[in-house]
Amino acid sequence: xxxxxxxxxxxxxxxxxxxxxxxxxxxxxxxxxxxxxxxxxxxxxxxxxxxxxxxxxxxxxxxxxxxxxxxxxxxxxxxxxxxxxxxxxxxxxxxxxxxxxxxxxxxxxxxxxxxxxxxxxxxxxxxxxxxxxxxxxxxxxxxxxxxxxxxxxxxxxxxxxxxxxxxxxxxxxxxxxxxxxxxxxxxxxxxxxxxxxxxxxxxxxxxxxxxxxxxxxxxxxxxxxxxxxxxxxxxxxxxxxxxxxxxxxxxxxxxxxxxxxxxxxxxxxxxxxxxxxxxxxxxxxxxxxxxxxxxxxxxxxxxxxxxxxxxxxxxxxxxxxxxxxxxxxxxxxxxxxxxxxxxxxxxxxxxxxxxxxxxxxxxxxxxxxxxxxxxxxxxxxxxxxxxxxxxxxxxxxxxxxxxxxxxxxxxxxxxxxxxxxxxxxxxxxxxxxxxx
Numbered sequence: 001x002x003x004x005x006x007x008x009x010x011x012x013x014x015x016x017x018x019x020x021x022x023x024x025x026x027x028x029x030x031x032x033x034x035x036x037x038x039x040x041x042x043x044x045x046x047x048x049x050x051x052x053x054x055x056x057x058x059x060x061x062x063x064x065x066x067x068x069x070x071x072x073x074x075x076x077x078x079x080x081x082x083x084x085x086x087x088x089x090x091x092x093x094x095x096x097x098x099x100x101x102x103x104x105x106x107x108x109x110x111x112x113x114x115x116x117x118x119x120x121x122x123x124x125x126x127x128x129x130x131x132x133x134x135x136x137x138x139x140x141x142x143x144x145x146x147x148x149x150x151x152x153x154x155x156x157x158x159x160x161x162x163x164x165x166x167x168x169x170x171x172x173x174x175x176x177x178x179x180x181x182x183x184x185x186x187x188x189x190x191x192x193x194x195x196x197x198x199x200x201x202x203x204x205x206x207x208x209x210x211x212x213x214x215x216x217x218x219x220x221x222x223x224x225x226x227x228x229x230x231x232x233x234x235x236x237x238x239x240x241x242x243x244x245x246x247x248x249x250x251x252x253x254x255x256x257x258x259x260x261x262x263x264x265x266x267x268x269x270x271x272x273x274x275x276x277x278x279x280x281x282x283x284x285x286x287x288x289x290x291x292x293x294x295x296x297x298x299x300x301x302x303x304x305x306x307x308x309x310x311x312x313x314x315x316x317x318x319x320x321x322x323x324x325x326x327x328x329x330x331x332x333x334x335x336x337x338x339x340x341x342x343x344x345x346x347x348x349x350x351x352x353x354x355x356x357x358x359x360x361x362x363x364x365x366x367x368x369x370x371x372x373x374x375x376x377x378x379x380x381x382x383x384x385x386x387x388x389x390x391x392x393x394x395x396x397x398x399x400x401x402x403x404x405x406x407x408x409x410x411x412x413x414x415x416x417x418x419x420x421x422x423x424x425x426x427x428x429x430x431x432x433x434x435x436x
Contacts, residue, residue, distance in 0.1 A: 032305025101427025
């Protein structure tokens with residue numbers, strides 16, 4: 001079964017459909033929703049993909065456009081890697097500067113010693129390609145320009161989903177998936193509330209052409225006290241520039257966002273000169289961006305991507321976790337759906353996977369979002385990484401979400417970083433008087 005509705009970017013006339021039965025109804029056709037739709041369909045399941053945007057080339061604008069290496073296996077499983085590389089996606093690496101000096105890109109490696117990478121790619125490039133890949137997968141029916149109007153429950157589970165918008169339909173389903181982003185409307189409709197924690201920083205980002213890197217060949221990051229800066233070269237000659245600082249600096253920054261961004265980035269060591277670059281579009285600014293996280297599942301509803309967890313953009317984990325949570329859900333639920341077995345055990349399995357693989361990272365992101373300075377362990381890790389290749393790779397493996405906090409802060413690893421810090425000379429690019 002492969003029925004696609006509103007696949008062109010033209011606005012279509014309203015359609016009306018009688019009840020249609022699906023194994024899975026997915027709300028949201030962003031990274032997480034399209035990943036889940038394609039993977040469920042490849043497992044032989046009937047999937048409805050519901051998206052409130054009517055245009056198939058819609059894309060998310062507020063994003064770092066940085067996909068962590070942890071998501072690359074999922075991207076390959078989708079068959080997406082070749083498609084985005086053909087469209088200009090860049091295999092990413094990152095250099096990081098702190099007061100302890102530059103931490104060069106000592107690439108993460110797998111157990112066989114093969115270098116691992118993620119991708120830098122604009123969402124205006126990625127989203128339409130992934131959506132097209134999903135809706136053309138046999139078994140996927142798309143409902144673009146639609147939103148969920150009502151959930152019909154029987155015996156404590158959602159059995160029918162009523163759609164409104166460009167298409168009116170009643171969809172019967174065994175599994176409902178929320179992939180509709182931060183502040184998920186589906187979660188609100190289902191009476192499920194997210195937990196919010198403080199983020200003390202504001203963010204500003206803008207796209208440029210003609211940014212000339214002073215060092216390195218790809219992404220760069222500066223961490224100086226409360227200030228954070230990023231350079232992300234992307235496809236089509238675009239470079240995304242992002243800056244974060246404490247909220248008490250927001251009002252002054254907001255008076256002249258473009259000039260403020262140029263000055264802020266110029267203050268970092270070895271930063272490119274934005275005054276000679278060509279701006280593309282406006283500076284996007286966000287003052288309040290608390291960390292939000294919800295339950296992986298409730299009744300027969302599961303949540304993935306930003307609908308599950310939307311955190312401080314500083315570590316750049318949103319895109320990667322969207323791909324990965326979608327894959328984990330499919331791996332946990334596909335066989336139960338195919339065999340017509342009860343879903344509760346499979347949903348619990350998905351929740352355990354999320355807890356095991358994400359909650360440690362979530363703790364660290366939440367903790368750093370409320371602070372303006374490194375803690376003792378962060379100072380040790382960044383200092384050692386600026387002095388030693390092993391420590392640099394160890395840090396990159398964690399930042400790329402290839403290792404969890406347990407591996408990163410294992411006693412033997414901490415002792416080795418401490419030995420490096422005490423015995424090795426400081427980096428020549430260190431600035432001891434810079435904020436930590």
